[in-house]
Amino acid sequence: ISSAFDDNDLHRFTSSVAGDxxxxxxxxxxxxxxxxxxxxxxLAHHQSATDDSHGRxxxxxxxxxxxxxxxxxxxxxxxxxxxxxxxxxNLHRALTVLGCICQHRDRSLGSADEQDFLLPEEDLxxxxxxxxxxxxxxxxxxxxxYLKKQDNPTKCASLKALGFIFLNEPRLLFALEQVGxxxxxxxPKAPTELQLEALDVWxxxxxSEEKRIDAGEATEKMARDTNITVTKRISGDQDGDxxxxxxxxxxxxDRLFDMLSSKDVRMRFSSLxxxxxxxxxxxxxxxxxxxxxxxxxxxxDNDTIRSLALEFLITEGEKRPDMIRxxxxxxxxxxxxxxxxxYPQRAQVSAVFQAGDRxxxxxxxVFVECVARIRKQKHGLFASLLGxxxxxxxxxxxxxxxxxxxxxxxxxxxxxxSLLSFAAQILAHLPYSSADDPLFIIHKLSxxxxxxxxxxxxxxxxxxxxTQHSEDDWDDENEDSLERAxxxxxxxxxxxxxxxxDGNYDLRSFAKHCQTSASFTLLMRLKAYLQKMYRLSDLRxxxxxxxxxxxxxxxxxxxxENPPPFDASLPAxxxxxxAAPNVDSLIRQYAEFRKAFRDEMATSAKAEEQKDELPDDDxxxxxxxxxxxxxxx
Numbered sequence: 001i002s003s004a005f006d007d008n009d010l011h012r013f014t015s016s017v018a019g020d021x022x023x024x025x026x027x028x029x030x031x032x033x034x035x036x037x038x039x040x041x042x043l044a045h046h047q048s049a050t051d052d053s054h055g056r057x058x059x060x061x062x063x064x065x066x067x068x069x070x071x072x073x074x075x076x077x078x079x080x081x082x083x084x085x086x087x088x089x090n091l092h093r094a095l096t097v098l099g100c101i102c103q104h105r106d107r108s109l110g111s112a113d114e115q116d117f118l119l120p121e122e123d124l125x126x127x128x129x130x131x132x133x134x135x136x137x138x139x140x141x142x143x144x145x146y147l148k149k150q151d152n153p154t155k156c157a158s159l160k161a162l163g164f165i166f167l168n169e170p171r172l173l174f175a176l177e178q179v180g181x182x183x184x185x186x187x188p189k190a191p192t193e194l195q196l197e198a199l200d201v202w203x204x205x206x207x208s209e210e211k212r213i214d215a216g217e218a219t220e221k222m223a224r225d226t227n228i229t230v231t232k233r234i235s236g237d238q239d240g241d242x243x244x245x246x247x248x249x250x251x252x253x254d255r256l257f258d259m260l261s262s263k264d265v266r267m268r269f270s271s272l273x274x275x276x277x278x279x280x281x282x283x284x285x286x287x288x289x290x291x292x293x294x295x296x297x298x299x300x301d302n303d304t305i306r307s308l309a310l311e312f313l314i315t316e317g318e319k320r321p322d323m324i325r326x327x328x329x330x331x332x333x334x335x336x337x338x339x340x341x342x343y344p345q346r347a348q349v350s351a352v353f354q355a356g357d358r359x360x361x362x363x364x365x366v367f368v369e370c371v372a373r374i375r376k377q378k379h380g381l382f383a384s385l386l387g388x389x390x391x392x393x394x395x396x397x398x399x400x401x402x403x404x405x406x407x408x409x410x411x412x413x414x415x416x417x418s419l420l421s422f423a424a425q426i427l428a429h430l431p432y433s434s435a436d437d438p439l440f441i442i443h444k445l446s447x448x449x450x451x452x453x454x455x456x457x458x459x460x461x462x463x464x465x466x467t468q469h470s471e472d473d474w475d476d477e478n479e480d481s482l483e484r485a486x487x488x489x490x491x492x493x494x495x496x497x498x499x500x501x502d503g504n505y506d507l508r509s510f511a512k513h514c515q516t517s518a519s520f521t522l523l524m525r526l527k528a529y530l531q532k533m534y535r536l537s538d539l540r541x542x543x544x545x546x547x548x549x550x551x552x553x554x555x556x557x558x559x560x561e562n563p564p565p566f567d568a569s570l571p572a573x574x575x576x577x578x579a580a581p582n583v584d585s586l587i588r589q590y591a592e593f594r595k596a597f598r599d600e601m602a603t604s605a606k607a608e609e610q611k612d613e614l615p616d617d618d619x620x621x622x623x624x625x626x627x628x629x630x631x632x633x
Contacts, residue, residue, distance in 0.1 A: 025097060058101060065097045077150035088151070102165040139165065187255075210281060297362045317369070351425035385427055389523055435534055456513070460593075520597070
């Protein structure tokens with residue numbers, strides 16, 4: 001309404017359009033209805049108004065709809081068949097109208113005390129006593145009661161109306177929180193439509209508060225309020241409304257993270273939009289949010305969700321460059337859990353998907369946009385992922401055996417072996433732009449294998465019954481009888497496997513150790529795959545020094561065209577610790593480990609001999625990349 005209007009102009013305008021606006025409120029849908037209420041509210045709160053005649057029209061409308069809600073408050077269920085469709089439609093209109101009136105109401109017309117926020121149902125104000133001073137409190141109470149009804153559309157309409165009220169009276173959100181209704185709305189047991197409506201309401205509230213503060217409306221409001229002292233204006237505590245919504249939502253951050261893994265794609269998208277707002281406004285810890293954003297990169301059937309999550313990751317990466325590297329391991333675990341939840345029909349969790357005519361890693365875009373430009377960041381990310389495969393000492397006493405050392409699977413379920421397979425797929429299919437990337441990974445793989453290989457073999461020698469082999473079979477440089485049995489169709493039925501199927505043999509201990517050896521064979525497969533993929537010789541791999549500067553020869557890489565996907569498969573039944581051990585799978589795993597270990601030892605020895613034959617001064621060692629230090633700084 002034009003600020004140039006005087007009281008006479010307002011009376012003429014009101015008399016000409018007030019009737020039409022009232023009809024719009026009673027007959028049209030939510031959009032025109034909200035605009036009509038906003039116009040009537042502007043008339044009621046206009047600075048030139050000399051009496052309350054303009055506001056009386058809107059207050060009469062509020063009394064009519066409040067009376068209608070109060071009349072049907074005793075009905076427990078508004079589901080179709082329980083009440084007529086006309087009553088349901090009128091009820092939803094009444095909820096929306098009351099919410100809109102409370103949203104556009106100016107507090108200068110009257111405000112209730114905070115102790116009046118929570119009144120028992122029997123103390124609801126009668127319709128004729130509704131005034132500007134108590135309209136918001138009375139509307140909140142009656143609308144909150146409809147949030148407890150049985151009909152889901154009625155619950156959604158009630159929640160939407162409460163969202164309008166919260167925009168004007170933020171502290172009422174605490175009233176809803178105190179009685180546990182926010183917990184009920186966000187609960188996984190709540191109807192999906194109600195949860196979606198809640199996410200939409202929270203998002204609109206945060207957007208409205210952000211716009212209000214950015215536009216300076218909060219400061220103008222503070223200047224108009226005569227009850228705010230100079231001290232409070234200086235301290236800034238007078239506009240605490242801006243933090244109330246975020247504070248309540250932060251208490252439910254864990255539930256919001258769970259919604260990101262919902263099987264309902266609408267729930268995932270809505271919760272992701274809300275999380276983006278919370279991150280932008282600094283209302284949620286990025287350390288907690290980043291793993292879930294990384295997990296959404298595995299939502300390969302929904303490009304919109306992947307792109308939006310990537311946008312948030314890029315933003316957080318620009319603010320905190322180390323964030324992705326520090327949280328990538330938690331992100332991989334969350335991505336693995338996400339895939340198992342969203343795609344339960346798939347036999348195996350996969351970190352790759354078909355993008356046109358090529359295979360792409362789910363984290364490819366994150367790697368390119370957030371990590372690939374800085375060598376130090378890349379090395380940190382690779383080391384963090386490979387840390388999933390490393391063993392750690394824990395309280396190891398002098399003379400303790402291998403069995404007391406921690407392995408990647410110690411004390412865990414068989415699903416962890418699938419997690420290692422998932423991590424190996426990621427490392428195999430990331431889009432590396434320089435040979436330095438696969439060379440660093442291969443260097444780390446060689447270090448891990450050098451520590452683990454001998455110990456795994458030693459433990460196998462302890463577990464296997466010695467009576468089944470001759471002395472020649474225990475030669476680690478040649479095949480033993482179990483390896484020869486592994487190439488048959490049914491290894492468990494061969495003569496060499498008979499001691500394993502003996503009822504007195506501890507087959508479960510052997511099966512558990514085969515799981516440990518499977519992590520080693522995954523690493524050896526990954527090493528061979530990267531060498532073949534990027535045409536890296538054994539000598540070049542053994543010469544690589546991760547602590548040195550990046551050589552010119554390692555700046556680029558030559559990748560083979562149309563490479564086959566990395567083989568991250570596991571022997572059938574190997575990861576299932578609850579079922580009876582599959583002897584055929586165990587023998588094949590044992591044979592694969594023995595061969596992989598022998599090949600690794602032979603390759604290392606041959607590369608060392610070639611290195612010794614080279615001249616001491618390699619011209620490539622004198623060429624360093626000084627630009628990398630500048631980029632890192």
